[in-house]
């Protein structure tokens with residue numbers, strides 16, 4: 001089956017370089033590749049650049065050196081339309097689900113905004129929303145609630161559900177369960193695995209937790225002292 005890979009080729013990130021400063025090199029010559037349906041687990045000590053690497057792969061930040069390739073196209077050379085398509089296909093999800101939704105809007109309204117943005121015809125909204133809720137294991141009742149009326153686990157499920165409406169090929173999961181209770185963490189991880197099997201999505205999973213990395217990953221990378229060591 002044809003699959004679109006996401007590949008970092010010798011990327012480096014330096015913050016704060018200028019006329020008077022060499023800046024701070026967060027990581028250098030990092031290379032790895034992932035494919036749909038696979039999970040690349042990214043771990044390492046705090047402050048070593050895992051989130052920065054995630055943002056660079058997602059195209060939110062540019063690498064200082066090196067190239068990120070999607071479907072063999074370099075992100076830095078993509079035309080605007082292709083880049084916009086890439087940004088839709090490669091999503092990033094953050095640790096704290098409470099900030100993921102507008103606190104003044106009911107969940108149904110936030111979901112509606114995404115469907116509208118995607119130009120999904122009104123007639124399909126109910127079925128798309130229902131399908132998404134089934135995938136993330138929540139009932140339609142959550143649509144009438146405000147974010148403050150939901151648990152962290154429910155909000156994280158909905159954050160994933162909202163991303164799934166965009167039909168991504170890859171999701172960068174930045175500490176997706178570390179703000180949650182241990183029992184809820186396990187449920188979310190199982191759900192992520194089921195979603196991956198069902199939709200053949202590739203994950204880059206950033207976590208401090210070795211048990212989470214072991215449970216989820218096909219390949220794992222340790223980012224330490226600016227270097228990525230890939231462990232198959």
Ligand SMILES: Nc1ncnc2c1ncn2[C@@H]1O[C@H](COP(=O)(O)OP(=O)(O)OP(=O)(O)O)[C@@H](O)[C@H]1O
Pocket residue numbers: 015016026044045046047048049050051052053
């Ligand atoms: N926009 C920025 N400008 C300057 N320095 C930055 C910026 N973003 C991150 N950094 C620095 O880059 C380094 C790596 O940060 P990053 O958040 O990527 O690490 P991390 O491994 O994800 O950490 P943690 O595990 O604690 O979340 C840190 O020293 C951080 O202060």
